[in-house]
Amino acid sequence: MMHNDVTPSEMMIVSAARAMAGVRTVFVGVGLPNIACNLARHTVAPSLELIYESGVYGAQPARLPLSIGDPTLVTHATSVMPMADLFGLYLQGGLVEVALLGGAQIDRYGNLNTTVIGEYGSPKVRLPGSGGACEIAINAQRVFIIMRLSKRSFVSRLDFLTSPGHLTGGNARREAGYPGAGPELVITDKAILNFDNDDREMQLVSLHPGVTLEEVQEEVGWDLRRAPEVVETPLPTDEELRLMREVLDPAGLYRK
Amino acid sequence: MKEAIAEYVHDGDSVAIEGFTAFICFAAGHEIIRQGRRDLTLIRMTPDLIYDQMIAAGVASKLVFSYLGNPGVGSLHCIRRAIEKGVPRPLEIEEYSHYGMVGRYTAGALKLPFFPLRSYTGSDIPGASGDIRWVDSPYEDGKRIAVVPPLNPDVAIVHAQRADMSGNTQLWGLLGMQKEVAFAAKKVIVVVEEIVDEAVIRSDPSRTLIPGLIVDAVVHEPYGAHPSYVQGFYDRDNEFYLSWDKISRDEERVKAWLDEWVYGVEDRAAYLEKLGAETLERLKPGPAPASPVDYGAYA
Numbered sequence: 001m002m003h004n005d006v007t008p009s010e011m012m013i014v015s016a017a018r019a020m021a022g023v024r025t026v027f028v029g030v031g032l033p034n035i036a037c038n039l040a041r042h043t044v045a046p047s048l049e050l051i052y053e054s055g056v057y058g059a060q061p062a063r064l065p066l067s068i069g070d071p072t073l074v075t076h077a078t079s080v081m082p083m084a085d086l087f088g089l090y091l092q093g094g095l096v097e098v099a100l101l102g103g104a105q106i107d108r109y110g111n112l113n114t115t116v117i118g119e120y121g122s123p124k125v126r127l128p129g130s131g132g133a134c135e136i137a138i139n140a141q142r143v144f145i146i147m148r149l150s151k152r153s154f155v156s157r158l159d160f161l162t163s164p165g166h167l168t169g170g171n172a173r174r175e176a177g178y179p180g181a182g183p184e185l186v187i188t189d190k191a192i193l194n195f196d197n198d199d200r201e202m203q204l205v206s207l208h209p210g211v212t213l214e215e216v217q218e219e220v221g222w223d224l225r226r227a228p229e230v231v232e233t234p235l236p237t238d239e240e241l242r243l244m245r246e247v248l249d250p251a252g253l254y255r256k
Numbered sequence: 257m258k259e260a261i262a263e264y265v266h267d268g269d270s271v272a273i274e275g276f277t278a279f280i281c282f283a284a285g286h287e288i289i290r291q292g293r294r295d296l297t298l299i300r301m302t303p304d305l306i307y308d309q310m311i312a313a314g315v316a317s318k319l320v321f322s323y324l325g326n327p328g329v330g331s332l333h334c335i336r337r338a339i340e341k342g343v344p345r346p347l348e349i350e351e352y353s354h355y356g357m358v359g360r361y362t363a364g365a366l367k368l369p370f371f372p373l374r375s376y377t378g379s380d381i382p383g384a385s386g387d388i389r390w391v392d393s394p395y396e397d398g399k400r401i402a403v404v405p406p407l408n409p410d411v412a413i414v415h416a417q418r419a420d421m422s423g424n425t426q427l428w429g430l431l432g433m434q435k436e437v438a439f440a441a442k443k444v445i446v447v448v449e450e451i452v453d454e455a456v457i458r459s460d461p462s463r464t465l466i467p468g469l470i471v472d473a474v475v476h477e478p479y480g481a482h483p484s485y486v487q488g489f490y491d492r493d494n495e496f497y498l499s500w501d502k503i504s505r506d507e508e509r510v511k512a513w514l515d516e517w518v519y520g521v522e523d524r525a526a527y528l529e530k531l532g533a534e535t536l537e538r539l540k541p542g543p544a545p546a547s548p549v550d551y552g553a554y555a
Contacts, residue, residue: 055276055430065328066492068327069277070277070492071491074487075544076544080430080431083276083432084358084361084436087354087355087358115380115381120384123339126336126339127324128324129321129322129323129324129353130381131322131323131325132323134375134376134379138377160380162379164379167378
């Protein structure tokens with residue numbers, strides 16, 4: 001198996017999958033996060049149940065789902081339910097352990113914008129909006145954010161706060177009374193970041209092989225904090241590469 | 257379909273064609289366009305391609321929603337043009353999150369004054385366009401919770417696998433908010449792939465989502481949800497979802513598409529004939545039947 005041709009997307013998938021070790025329930029999106037969850041199910045989290053906001057619990061997709069409402073998520077799932085039950089009994093009921101989120105913009109405290117670029121009333125770009133992201137960000141026990149690093153996305157100030165992360169940092173999230181602990185990891189194509197400090201501010205913990213600190217800082221719109229120890233992200237194993245390339249995404253739709 | 261839309265959907269009405277990715281009744285949306293309705297308030301959690309087409313055709317003045325995207329593909333360009341540039345006409349929006357819309361339909365169906373939910377704290381969504389407010393718990397001091405108002409559409413249009421002639425409707429797969437929107441709406445149109453005998457419905461009562469009691473019209477319209485899908489009957493026509501991404505970027509191409517596929521066809525049967533048997537064959541899933549259940553006879 002070739003290791004020197006591992007793509008940045010494959011590094012993201014593997015990093016997200018490994019972070020799910022031992023996790024029981026995950027709230028999934030389509031595309032790259034979907035592959036990460038399926039990789040985790042095949043490796044570090046064999047009892048992982050995939051939950052989709054379309055009302056599916058325990059999906060076992062037989063093909064790569066094209067959307068979160070793909071019929072392949074329904075066939076052979078453990079349970080399919082009204083969305084009122086999914087959001088009420090499962091999400092607000094506290095049964096979602098990890099949720100994967102992304103966005104057009106993120107700030108240093110892991111707050112996300114998926115609503116507009118520019119003013120809400122006269123947007124430069126109208127984005128999709130919340131979907132379930134706002135309540136997922138508040139109610140899931142833990143949140144992993146999966147986003148490509150870029151100066152347009154990692155901004156010092158959001159145009160719109162759709163889904164709360166650690167708000168203004170420090171104890172702000174706890175004081176707001178959210179059931180979930182909020183963003184824990186930001187997994188990108190160049191590095192991994194976490195919020196493991198008293199300010200709950202994003203910090204660099206791991207660089208993907210061959211990426212420098214300067215290259216990461218270049219794509220972040222504020223002075224990026226560093227963890228006391230910054231390590232190198234381990235490459236995928238032979239088995240992880242095989243699963244990604246031969247089983248989960250043979251056409252390379254999301255790996256390239 | 258013609259009679260159902262003519263009778264129950266009027267200019268200025270609020271209309272919810274629900275169905276989360278699945279069971280989206282494009283046949284009804286296209287008929288509304290053909291009949292030239294105006295000033296509708298369109299309600300859907302995910303406007304999807306059907307509202308992109310209806311808004312491009314100029315039937316709506318307002319949109320109530322929670323996620324504005326071409327699922328798994330990208331943007332809804334016609335709706336973006338309406339919001340960003342007022343083309344073909346300005347579009348008022350009222351925006352919530354998914355659980356906010358779920359709560360609105362639920363409060364509407366239960367005839368409650370509001371629905372409380374653990375969301376929105378710290379978000380900019382409450383200050384945007386939706387009517388989200390806050391109440392203090394009457395049971396615990398200092399516990400504030402977000403509330404959303406009830407939503408009672410003038411008309412709900414729900415697509416499903418099968419119903420009997422009285423409108424008792426069975427649906428399996430992504431149930432979405434089909435049940436709640438039907439109970440919340442003032443008038444309900446059910447559109448199905450198959451009309452079945454009452455005995456078929458009675459053989460599996462746990463699968464009945466909507467009782468004929470609240471249904472005003474039943475329309476038999478096979479493939480009425482294409483290019484979205486109906487579980488077990490046909491897959492989503494993803495090629496169309498991808499091609500709409502290109503068509504919808506250009507106003508002229510959208511007009512030409514509407515002329516050809518909506519105004520240019522008499523009804524859904526003509527649309528299907530134009531679409532061709534090959535496409536329908538391509539979308540046919542393999543079998544995956546459920547194990548039968550036995551309700552028991554208690555005579």
